[in-house]
Amino acid sequence: MRIGFVVYGDLETRTGGFRYDRRLIAGLRERGDRVDVISLPWRRYPRGLFDGLSARLADRLDGPFDVLLEDELAHPSLVGLNRRLRARSDVPIVSVVHHLRCSEARSSPARWCSRAVEQRYLDALDGAICNSESTRTTVERLAGPALQTTVAPPAGDRFDPAIDAREIERRAREPGPLRTVFVGSIVQRKGLDSLIAGLSRLPGDSWTLRVVGSPDADPGYARGVRRQVARLGLGSRVFFAGELADAALADALRASHVLAVPSTHEGFGIAYLEGMGFGLPALASAAGGAREIVDHGETGYLLRPNAPAEIARALRTLATDRGHLARMGGGARERFERQPGWAESTARVRRFLERVVDDATTGNATPGGADAVDGRNGSGPSGTDTDGRGGTDPGETSDTDPGESRADPGVDDGAGVDGKGQERGGGRRVGL
Template identity: 70%
Template sequence: MNVGLVCYGDLDTNTGGFRYDRKLVEGLRERGDRVEVIELPWRDYARGLLDGLSTRLLDRIDAPVDVLLQDELAHPSLVGLNARLRARRDIPIVTIVHHLRSSEAHPLPAKGLYRAVERRYLAGVDGAICNSEATRETVEDLATVETTVAPPAGDRFDPVIDPAAIEARVRESGPLRVVFVGSLVPRKGLHTLIEGLSRLPDERWRLHVVGSPDANPRYASSIRRLVAGLGVDDRVTFAGELPDGALRDALSRSHVLAMPSTHEGFGIAYLEGMSFGLPALATTAGGARAVVTHGETGFLLRPGDPGTVARAVRTLEADRERLAEMGTAARERYTAWPTWAETTDRVRAFLDGVVADSAEPMERPQHRNPSGRPNHVGP
């Protein structure tokens, strides 16, 4: 199969969504498929919407492929281009949805705009690959489109660790070692994490922040000011973006991975932390509940609530036996999770179905289940 993958910017960008796209490209190529990566220039939202008028970009996405995969992150540019591409020739289009912009916290006018544009974009594709059931629910709330769930894997490091090693680590004397892994942007909730930790005694915790400040320099600067204002400079370390080897070391030394996001479509970082036996502090907003079971493999907290962060960390710091049990459960969750190969197989089967449907000479009716929604493909 010849596949085109359209994304914003550089496919090598170090975020969970781009890692998902890269692993998918690698997996399809290993199966013998030809994959052409089509990188569009990064845009702010308004400028992206104007891309729909660009014949140059239209020519770029009009690739000689059997199916066109698109990262939904690029939907501002693609919503208009797809409509023009359909008018030019019939090509199956499938979108990869990590999370919808309209699912994030925004002022109502902006949220309404994002919702309207994403609804139009989703209405113009033939299928959607979602990273979690929560993401699929948000997609189906906006548009009638065939979907599948193909979750990301967390085997980036695949460390060798057993329950005895997890227990030995948590029994070490000293404060609870918390690690945050994610871009320094408001959605990841680093400010909530720091405010919550600051409510605990100095000797109870240390925070290691791993992530690039470049995505939102203004927010990154506000975090530095927050740390200084709360007087916790000596307990928070900013490591910046780390290469895999250094990140492996940081995770192996930690007790808990905390990323209390206001929304996550999935959150690969949680699963990667679990591979080291780290319980996750996540939130109830979005898809984290697919991998984080409250009280078992971590805690699901209210988004934007420093108090719940403080209570969760206090619990784990004071009860090291429970911390060890949750770390072991987290590692078991990771071990049982689908691999990238299994995820790629699921995506490939979905693409086969979409391509086969597009080749039928007559339009098929939408078959609906008793709820009135189209039947799902996949779990």
């Protein structure tokens, strides 16, 4: 197949969502497909909506493709462009959905607006590839039962952890503070401020925190976090490492006890899975797809958004009960080993695309409308992404707004799954 793959900005951006896109593209190319990457200018929301008026951008998308894949992050620009394409091309359009913007809570008018835009975007699709059952359920609730969907969870095999149960046990029982690591873009959705607030409630000699991630997506928020650290007098215990190359990040994970990213929402949370590969329990968001890989109290903790008291309780337990830390670390490693690999997920995507293209060619489908094929994706509990794109600090604006915002713990994240990753609810699902 010849595939167009549309993204915002630079495909090499170092976030979980873009890493997912890169691995998917590489896997498709390994199977003999030609994949042409089409990069759209990254617009501040909602400025991207005006891209729908651009004939030049529409021409870029109207290539000799068998199918057009789109990262849903670019939906503000694509919602209008796709409708222009529909008027002149029969090429099916499939979205890669890491998480929906409207899954994040925000002010009611902003949430209504993003929901309306994303619903209109989904209405023009022939299919959606989701990174978790949670993400698929939110897509189906918004798009309705006509849209074909499948789940292709990411793998956490970016590294070769080379760690066993004995090493996890030894590390957990080492004397000294609980070595906590945060990995992700320093944006509000990732909850770094809540993590620091929670840690500040613990005795000063019981923990350290290493922050690994770029501050560039939301400089205002990143500056606010540094001011928070200074105000709380935590400068000797919180270390900002910046963005690390893979080898240095692997060293940081191997040297840590727990990965803590208490996001307000994660479509999947690939960082959790990568940390689990090193035997790190995950302190994770209960909102979204993390529940599909994190078993609360066994391989980590699922916490409500913006809950420093819950964060403090969880980390206090791990700091004071090193036997429990060791058991959770071993369980995390075992869960990591059960995760499907990229080869399996890419093969699932390839079969899904073949079905969508076949339906479009034979006339069995309208946008979003081939016959349903019931069934699970067959992967078992899947999980994580999301990615660290965007966010804005109250009172400050970002020079670059990749389109995230602070979430509200009272919002229904639309997961549609229980804590074990089992399905609830309908939708026209393709079991592949």
